[in-house]
Amino acid sequence: MNIIFLTLVEINSIEERGIYQDLLRKFRNEDHDVTIVTPVERRRKIPTNFSEKEGVSILQVKTFNIQKTNIIEKGVGTLAIEYQYLSAIKKYTSHKKYDLVLYSTPPITFAKVIELIKKRDHAKSYLLLKDIFPQNAVDMNMLSNGGFLHKQFLKKEKKLYQISDKIGCMSPANADFILKHNPEIDRKKVEVNPNTIEPVNFEYSEVEKNSIREKYQVPTDKKVLIYGGNLGKPQGLDFLLETIEKNDSDQIFFLVVGSGTEFFKIQKWFNEKKPYNAKLLQKLPKEDYDQLLASCDAGLIFLDKNFTIPNFPSRLLSYLEMKMPVIAATDPNTDIGNIIEEAECGYKVLAGNQKEMQEKLQLLLNTDLKEMGENAGKLLFNKYTVDQSYHLIIKEIQDV
Template sequence: MNILFLSIGRLNSILDKGIYSDLLREFRNQGHEVYIVTPLEKRTNKETSYFVEDDVHYLKVKIGNITKTNLIEKGVSTLRIETLFLKAIKKNMSNVKFDLILYSTPPITFEKVIRYIKNRDNAKSYLLLKDIFPQNAVDLKIFSETSIINKYFRYKEKKLYLNSDFIGCMSPANVKFIVKNNTFLKSEKIEVCPNSIEPLEIKYSYEKKKEIRKKFNIPLDKTIFIYGGNLGKPQGIDYLIECLETNRNNKDVYFIIAGSGTEYNKLNEFFVKNNINNAQLFKQLPKEEYEILANSCDVGLIFLDNRFTIPNFPSRLLSYMQASMPVLAATDINTDIGEIIEQGEFGYWCESKDVKDFNKKLLKFTDETDRNRMGSNARLYLENNYTAKHSYEIIMKHFT
């Protein structure tokens, strides 16, 4: 089969590690021809290019800036992506007949591209639903439910869903949400197709961990909790700060926060103003360096804003599970990530508005034997449920 994958994320190589590259590599390894269309932001000063590398076809399309820019430029650039992608596909892939179109949210603005390929090639379309927009923006009060902006994006969201032959959701709660709030869709085309990776074998000796912790000035005699990733409004940074503040005198634990985002400066200001001896804040580290740091820690942290009505399911969970780390998740009540973590016996959950409950759950990780048991469970759950092969088979069952 010829597979077309559309993404606004930078996918530089099929050999990189990540939820999309791992899945596409599985398609390639199974004998399919994979075509990847990704953006080149204007700031790179590079033109649209088409090439083949590692038996995969790449079309990198020059677009405006959509990251590290102001909201106006980001908005205009995002709206133009659809037209620019379509133009580049017509020019560079006119002689390829696609069997399957894969794409993810965000964004929700690929509908014209998908409709064109479906009509031209009689292809099937599969949406990997990773983000329920615009409802997530309404939840965080970025714009109101009655606003023209929300109505426009909701219109685009509905069109995308209708043009998708299948919708793969991250968890059962995601499926329920989409079915309940989009009654115009046939429920049988909505299914669980979770975030997944090709797991690496990660085992650090005590000496190796000691060496890494020494490099980053991290204590050896405390339980190390790490949060890595986006530091923005979806993570509920005020709650995270409150958790750090109430544990500033806790001599048994140590926190590592590593990442970047719109709320990084707020977090940094908290660290600067307060003499926190049991926590460190790192600006976003290079991926390899972050992985080395994360794999020397004891417990992975997940934070989500309490206001969410949509069931988010952060892919950050997979990197913790891959490293055989137990997980402490503080989230809203609508996601089922906490339920899955506790049912799989690889961590604990609390609602992200109750700091006392967070601190109670924190204490459950101070026993090393218990941590090791939960860490082993995390790795086993990953291998049994969240591998790229699982996602590949879920998608391909529609074509066999």
């Protein structure tokens, strides 16, 4: 099968680790022909180009800066990317006929690109729904509910769902939300196809773990709880900082690692408060981060309490891969907390409820972390490996 994958994630190598790279590598390893269409932001000063390496084709499309930039350029860039992709695909892929066009949200502005490939090649289409936009922007007060831009984006969202032969959602709550708010969608089009990875075994001895902690000046005699990943507004990180400040246990140490729009705000808080029980580190290279993560005892997930959409952060998979218990402090609409509690590998907390958070932290201290960690590993292998996602896509596209 010839597959073309459209994404806003910058992919330079199929051998990198990540939810998209892992899935695409699976397709390649199963002898499918894979073309990846990925942005290269103008700050990189690289022109649009087409190359073949590592058994796949990569079409880099020069775009505006769309990540970690101001809201105006991000908005313009997101709207312009559809036409930039259209132009590049017409120019560089006319020699190929695709059977499947695979794409993820964000963005929701790929409709014309998808329609071109479907019409030109009689291809099937599969949406990996990773982001429910524009509602998430409304929840974060980045878009005015019912405003002009909101209405325009809603039209694009519904168009994307309409032209998709299949829609893979991250969780049952995710799928229910889409169907409830888009009753025109045929229920048969929607299925649960969550974030998945190709797991790697990270087994370190206690000596090795202590050595890694010492490298980053992290205590070796405390339970280290790590929050790793994007430090942005959607994560509701004020609650994380409040959690650090309110926790007076001499057995817990918080480690915050990442980058994002809120990093400097968090850095300022750390500089002013100088917490004795926490440390902030900027984003690390993937290999270094994985080693540090493997030396920790439990993972933390935070989501803003105002979300009405059921987000399902991919950072969960990193924690499960390390066989770590998880505490998820989220809005009441996501089902990520229910899933980890049902699997007996962690606890859920309602974001903003500090009393409940401190209770769950204490509960974690009194829990057999090894047993919970084993349950975390089982959850990963039962639900979140690329094999499962791959077979869902192949099966459903063949059945369309």
